[in-house]
Amino acid sequence: MTKAGVSLEEKSQTKTNQPNESIISVQNLTKIFNDFAAVDGISFDVRKGEIFGLLGPNGAGKSTTLRMLSTLARPTKGTATIGGYDIVKNDTDVRKLIGIVSEKMIMYNRLTAKEDLIFFGKLFNIPKDILDKRIDELLELVKLTQWKNSQVGTFSTGMRQRMNVIRALLNMPQVLFLDEPTLGLDPQSSVEIREFIKKLNRENGTTIIITTHMMVEADLLCDRIGIMDHAKIVALDTSTNLKKMISGADTTILDLEIGNLTPPIIEAIRTCKCTDAVTQENSTHLRIIVHGEEAFDSVIDTVREKDGKINSIQSLQPTLEDVFLHITGHQVRDSADQKIPNEMRHRRFGAPAQGRTR
């Protein structure tokens, strides 16, 4: 994890000229449920103003980490500070600094949007005039103004998630925790939420910690990504650097489209000395992993020698999925449907899920 420092500097300099001080510092944080370690001695720092992602499969310990950082669960061992306050000893001070968007919708269905926001705002002791103004602004920001006097129970899932997000922003938190914020949303709503998060980060400088099991989402949003698996952080770096870990500068992944693809052509490419692996994707596409400086040229030469007709050639980036596979040796069960409502409904019957309810 020492690599992280160098790479981050490049990135944060291109982004803004924010100071590199850390706002969250986590040391050896551990949570044990009965005999099972949900989070096992993780340590990391989050810098002010960055979007930090915790990526990993279900049950990796992401949500438990977030719950500990947001003072909803007590760590079994280890410490963490947010803005200099200890999450256990100064929990009330920490709460003033943070906002949390849980995967569960935190709102009361029988209250109207405005009443809901007033209720939570008042718990933060925000004076009435300021609160009213802020609620109007936030509702306007997520285009819910016209529904402000409707009961939240009548809202669509997308509207509810937008409510869920602005509720967390009532106290203008310096740090915003988002636990699977796009879970169960359609692509369009997901994009809206992601854009909103980015805007918030860009304009208000809010530090954002997001958990997700969706590789694409982490890739799109996060400045740095911590990959969690089996209660531990197994890698932490920028998306680019993580990908470099497997590819290295020398290896290239090529997507080759050949109009008249024949077995002899594939065989010729396979025997080419720069080729590491060839996979046929469909009748015209090949995915080739090659190495060396002249790899590009020699592949093209080989195809032309066999009278192959190249329609297109493309250099592919390794995905975070490749990275995860490389580091953990197993695949992320990357399906958004795995974790949604069913689990909530059946939770009471299943002991393992308890870790998450706390």
Next chain:
Amino acid sequence: MGVKTLLSHSLRIAWKDLVELFRNRLGLVLLILMPLFMMVMVGFIYPSSGTTATNLPVAIVNEDAGFNNSTIASQAFIMTLQQINSHSSMMALSNASSAADIKSMVQKGDIEGGIIIPSNFTASFATGQQGTLIIVTDQSNPQVSAVIQGTLSAVFTQMGTALAQMNVQNLNPALNSTTSLAVVQPYKITMQGVVAGTPSYFDFIAPGIMAMTVMMSVMTGLPVAISQEKEVGTLDGMMVAPINRLSIILGKTLAQTARGLLQGVVILILAAGLFGVVINGSILLVFALLLLGVFSFVGLGIVITSFAKDQETAQMAMMTLMFPMMFLSGVFFPIQQMPWYMQDISKVLPLTYASQALRKVMVLGAGIPDITTELAVLIGFGIVMTAIAVPVFKRMMTR
């Protein structure tokens, strides 16, 4: 954090809960229907002392063979019986042809009991012996047969007295009806309650049900309300706010108390308006007692809350505790009717004291000096439970 902010947050949470409650129309209707059903059910099912059973179907058969061609005694008996019954209409009298007929009628369920006048009835009187009457009862329904037995015994005593009076007057014509009665029945019993009016079963159960409803609302409503928010996830929303954890439980308690008191008022109105319960004590004291009951139960509620992980567990815990309390605390049945070991159990249940105190105040018009024992028990129980509950709850909230 000051007490003022703690209270203002509590009120905010209570207000939120009540808004939710009042927007749940069906829930609100049920909230009012529940005590109504309970009153009507319990009140009408169990016999009350003021209004005994009326119009019990009873058959009578006269098998009197007579003495010297006269059946004067049995005829006089039937006439007097009908006369008395026409005043009280306790029985719906019908005639049966034989003793066997009465038995088959009871078996069929046409009548609840029967009276048999045996063949030697008049003969016994004429020869200076006691006249025997046979009462047939339905053993499959001991309660009704007890009522019939009681009713008929009362009638027979009355008739026997009248007969004896007549005989005494015959022996000594100097006596009039009053003085002859004094000879036959030297003792007379007059019932006098502490307060005016005839007592009814509603007087007994209304205070009990009120105490139970209000206290159950915190003991059971609280765990259910909090575990529900825990399950839905909204509890997290309150937990991440920089508020004292106690204001969550306090706010919830306030809302549940308000709900319970609302039900209590419904019961009070029903009892007074529909069932003729007269409230002899001070209404203020009644409410003060209900609030004290809430205080004594809230600790227990918080402990259940802390241990019940989800709504289902909370509800089961509620049922487990509610049933023994309902039946052992003298809400529906007087504890004096129970065997001694059950009475001992009921003596450790706070609801016993709450309903007892409430009954004393509402029905008997008692004041604070009359219920000091109950008050002391309720306050003591409340303090002990709260002392246990608060640390347990604080631990639960930050697991």
